[in-house]
Amino acid sequence: MRLEAQSAAIRELFPADYADLALAVTELGGSTGAMIVLALLFWLSSRHRRNTALIVSYAFAGLALLVALKSLIGLPRPPDAVLLPGAAGEADGYGFPSGHAFAAVVVYGGLLSAFDRRRDPRAVLAVGAVVVAVSLSRVVLGVHYLGDVIAGAAIGLAFLPAMNRLTRGDPTRGFAIAVVLSLSALAVAGATEDALLGFGGSVGGVLATLGIDDYGVPALRSRLEAATLVGLGAGGTVGVRALEAAVAVAPLLAGLYAVLVAWILLAPSAVARCSTAVFDSLAQRRGAS
Incomplete structure (x- = not known):
């Protein structure tokens, strides 16, 4: 079922010297890599903020679903002997189905709808290439079997609609x-880091989106405003993530993740209000002069 022999053949085709490349590709399907992509798109694509926020919610719902499924099924990862150098940090937890393959389908496939590119052959081909690359990177690194990534991608294709x-x-x-899904994940898997990320991020998403009246407003008015938004948004995100190591209590860690997601979603409004205040102040000074 997990296609062990085919997985070994794929690993043999990929030289171990390119382990760093496989690690870089696999990050596109990891929680950090996907979060960076979604955050940048949410901050910079004013017209598509509502739909991008929707895909962020899919990512957290999917994370919770996969945490619960992995714990319920309980299949191990491949043996440590097949791990490529540097891949040990990717081999935590259970191995079936692949969360990275699932996330690649949900995030990048979801963005096809968010940006209305489902009928664009080049966009569909690009997303398909990313999904295949992320999935194969998991097999090459030795952290999944081929059957794991096929199952993860298939679940993602069913999850999106x-x-x-x-x-x-x-x-x-x-x-x-x-x-709701993250509460189920906590009940099944316990207070693991991924389960807490799913729960805290989901709560932060609910609270933040309730406070956003119109995702298309405010639109970015200049490159300076865009750069300011990315700088402040990324700075706040890095700051929150840096606190993870210092937080050992599960409720506090979940709260930290809630703050992280809320900051990502509310940063455009905060920057726009500051920008508006600056523009109004400059206009008043010019009028007075």
Whole structure:
């Protein structure tokens, strides 16, 4: 079922000298890599913020679902002997299905809808290439079998239309679904880091999206404002992530993750208000002069 022999053949085709390349590719399907991509798109694509926030909610709902599924199924990863150098940090927890393959389908496949590119062959091909590359990187690194990544991608393909139907385009509804799924993940898997990330991030998403009246406003008015938004947004995100190591209590860690997601979603509004205040002050000074 897990295609061990085929997995070994794939690993033999990939030289161990390129382990760093496989590690870089695999990050596109990891929680940090996906979060960076979604955060940048949310901050910089004013017209698509609502739909991008929806895909963020899918990512957290999917994370919770995969944590619960992995714990319920309980299949181990490949033996340590097949791990490529540097891949030990990727080999925690259970191995079936692959969360990275699932996340690549949900995040990048979801963005095709968010940016209305489902009928663009080049965009579809690019997303397919990312999904295949991330999936194969997991096999090459020795942290999954081929059957694991096929199952993860297949679950992702089923998960996307299900979430589309359940959320009806409402990010708050998506994060509420993620809260329910993350509670199930906590019950099944316990207070693991991924389960806490799913729960805290989902709660932060619900609270933040309830406070956003219109995702298309405010639009970015200049490159300086865009650069300021990315700088402050990234700085706040890095600061929150840096506190993870100092937080050992599960409720506090979940709260930290809630702050992280809320900051990502509310940063455009905060920067826009500051920018508006600056522009109004400059206009008043010019009028007075």
